Amino acid sequence: MKKIFLLSISIALLSFYSCSSQQNPEITVPELKSHLDFLAGDVLKGRYPGTPEDSILAHYISREFKSYGLEFFSENGIQHFDFVTSSKQGDSNSLIFNGSEASPDDFMPFAFSSSGSVSALTVFAGYGFDLKNDTIGRNDYSGIDIKGKWVLILRGNPLSEDKKNVFSSAQKDRDKVMLAKDKGAAGVILVSGSKFLAIDELNASSGNSAQVGIPCFQVTRNLANKILSPAKVSVTELEDQLFQNQTVNSFDIEVKIEGTAEIIQQKTKTSNIIAYIKGSDPLLSNEYIVIGAHHDHLGMGGEGSSSRMPDTIDVHYGADDNASGVSAVLEIAEKISQLKPRKSIIFVTFGAEEKGLIGSGYFAANSPVPIENIGLMLNLDMVGRLRDSSLQIGGVGTSPGFKSFLMETEKESPFKFSLSEAGYGPSDHASFYAKDKPVLFFSTGAHADYHTPNDRVDSINLGGLKDITAYIADIAMHFANQDSRLAFQEAGPKESTSGRYRGKLSFGIMPDVSEEGTEGLKVLAVTEGKPAAGAGMKKGDVIVAIDGKTVGNIQDYMFRLGQLKQGDRVPVTVLRNGSRIELLVQL
Numbered sequence: 001m002k003k004i005f006l007l008s009i010s011i012a013l014l015s016f017y018s019c020s021s022q023q024n025p026e027i028t029v030p031e032l033k034s035h036l037d038f039l040a041g042d043v044l045k046g047r048y049p050g051t052p053e054d055s056i057l058a059h060y061i062s063r064e065f066k067s068y069g070l071e072f073f074s075e076n077g078i079q080h081f082d083f084v085t086s087s088k089q090g091d092s093n094s095l096i097f098n099g100s101e102a103s104p105d106d107f108m109p110f111a112f113s114s115s116g117s118v119s120a121l122t123v124f125a126g127y128g129f130d131l132k133n134d135t136i137g138r139n140d141y142s143g144i145d146i147k148g149k150w151v152l153i154l155r156g157n158p159l160s161e162d163k164k165n166v167f168s169s170a171q172k173d174r175d176k177v178m179l180a181k182d183k184g185a186a187g188v189i190l191v192s193g194s195k196f197l198a199i200d201e202l203n204a205s206s207g208n209s210a211q212v213g214i215p216c217f218q219v220t221r222n223l224a225n226k227i228l229s230p231a232k233v234s235v236t237e238l239e240d241q242l243f244q245n246q247t248v249n250s251f252d253i254e255v256k257i258e259g260t261a262e263i264i265q266q267k268t269k270t271s272n273i274i275a276y277i278k279g280s281d282p283l284l285s286n287e288y289i290v291i292g293a294h295h296d297h298l299g300m301g302g303e304g305s306s307s308r309m310p311d312t313i314d315v316h317y318g319a320d321d322n323a324s325g326v327s328a329v330l331e332i333a334e335k336i337s338q339l340k341p342r343k344s345i346i347f348v349t350f351g352a353e354e355k356g357l358i359g360s361g362y363f364a365a366n367s368p369v370p371i372e373n374i375g376l377m378l379n380l381d382m383v384g385r386l387r388d389s390s391l392q393i394g395g396v397g398t399s400p401g402f403k404s405f406l407m408e409t410e411k412e413s414p415f416k417f418s419l420s421e422a423g424y425g426p427s428d429h430a431s432f433y434a435k436d437k438p439v440l441f442f443s444t445g446a447h448a449d450y451h452t453p454n455d456r457v458d459s460i461n462l463g464g465l466k467d468i469t470a471y472i473a474d475i476a477m478h479f480a481n482q483d484s485r486l487a488f489q490e491a492g493p494k495e496s497t498s499g500r501y502r503g504k505l506s507f508g509i510m511p512d513v514s515e516e517g518t519e520g521l522k523v524l525a526v527t528e529g530k531p532a533a534g535a536g537m538k539k540g541d542v543i544v545a546i547d548g549k550t551v552g553n554i555q556d557y558m559f560r561l562g563q564l565k566q567g568d569r570v571p572v573t574v575l576r577n578g579s580r581i582e583l584l585v586q587l
Contacts, residue, residue, distance in 0.1 A: 078271045083268065083355055106219060144250045275348075438488050
């Protein structure tokens with residue numbers, strides 16, 4: 001009944017918004033404003049992927065494309081794909097210690113746990129650190145053998161909040177589990193001391209964290225004290241000792257634990273919306289230009305949403321990010337539908353960009369046309385806050401003629417260009433650059449309202465958005481009418497140098513952040529002159545181990561990088577065409 005009700009509302013809304021603006025083949029402020037009001041209004045609740053509002057959004061965009069006379073490759077132009085939203089416990093989780101079954105209220109698997117069963121003895125390993133740097137030398141694993149055993153570890157670190165935290169780089173739960181796994185642990189149990197968490201309770205086991213490869217649980221102090229009873233010591237006593245003495249206190253516990261973890265990854269569907277105009281020249285119509293923008297945003301925000309106000313649960317409207325880009329793509333599609341480009345043009349709005357370029361990555365891997373027939377990708381992301389006439393254009397170095405062409409067009413435009421040659425960037429064009437496609441990335445830049453509920457329609461520079469939209473439509477037609485095909489050239493690194501995957505060291509690769517499995521990290525691109533290229537790594541390789549330690553996904557990869565230092569020569573194992581190859585990377 002709820003779905004029928006939502007569908008009825010969506011039909012009514014789509015009818016209202018379709019009728020609320022009269023279609024004009026020219027790019028106009030009223031039509032841009034109409035799109036923005038819907039895309040960044042309360043109705044869509046922040047356009048979070050996989051929600052009912054996401055479905056309403058998809059049908060709105062599809063309906064607009066259809067009304068312009070565009071064609072679809074699939075029904076309504078909707079390209080569905082799945083993405084992992086969270087992990088939840090299955091029904092088969094259990095912990096049995098010395099024959100006594102623990103209460104389900106006293107334990108839960110972490111979201112990053114792998115499913116599996118382990119029956120083994122238990123070892124206490126303090127805070128689970130093994131650090132050696134200029135500030136500290138500490139190994140909680142010295143003097144104990146944890147191979148094939150359960151390891152009980154305290155969460156957090158043994159320093160009060162008013163002291164500089166020398167453990168900050170190694171105190172995450174997942175990192176502690178990875179270290180224990182590297183040392184041979186069969187499973188890991190973490191417990192919160194009262195200094196870390198005053199109330200003896202479990203944190204919610206949710207989130208989209210890549211699995212670590214072994215079972216790992218969080219337990220209450222009540223259960224941990226029962227496990228520790230043969231050692232005649234409690235969690236509180238151990239925590240107090242470690243805080244006061246700042247020394248290692250690790251020991252065997254004569255307790256056998258039989259533990260079973262069952263973690264079920266929760267996936268949901270979202271979509272890209274794809275439409276196209278067939279080229280008018282029979283000799284060129286099999287060549288394509290892609291014009292795209294991501295349509296998703298952060299929904300209601302909250303912890304883990306990448307909101308810059310994570311404590312505020314409210315609609316994150318995303319007017320500039322990226323209702324502005326989608327509105328522009330719709331207007332460009334409407335205008336070009338009245339023209340006759342010689343080459344074919346694909347218009348696409350991407351889902352789940354905020355989750356790691358998942359939609360554009362899926363499009364690039366499952367293109368509705370042969371990927372080799374795509375000659376250019378134009379990406380619009382945050383084009384609604386034009387200030388001082390400054391338009392940022394990235395990817396200028398990805399084709400030899402871009403820079404001179406753009407500098408010539410700047411003379412006739414109302415803009416002052418800020419050009420960047422780099423082909424990589426934190427938006428959907430990166431997925432095409434990784435496929436050796438020339439790209440141009442248009443943006444008016446970041447602002448204080450970025451990823452907050454304050455990114456609203458009333459802050460959009462509508463006149464500036466109209467001018468940007470018209471300019472991009474013109475250059476799209478320029479490239480669509482050229483006889484020749486653009487040549488691709490590599491321009492700068494093919495990896496992130498900022499954002500959530502930034503680290504002190506870099507291999508010089510563009511990793512596939514869309515996969516959440518445990519079978520390795522796919523390399524989408526390798527930057528010439530960087531360590532990976534020097535070692536012979538190639539695009540398409542799958543990194544499965546660094547320094548002999550497993551890599552299953554992007555989080556494992558970043559953890560491994562964090563264990564290295566400048567100047568290291570590290571062996572890296574990759575899978576290439578089904579064969580394991582050993583490379584030596586010089587950092």
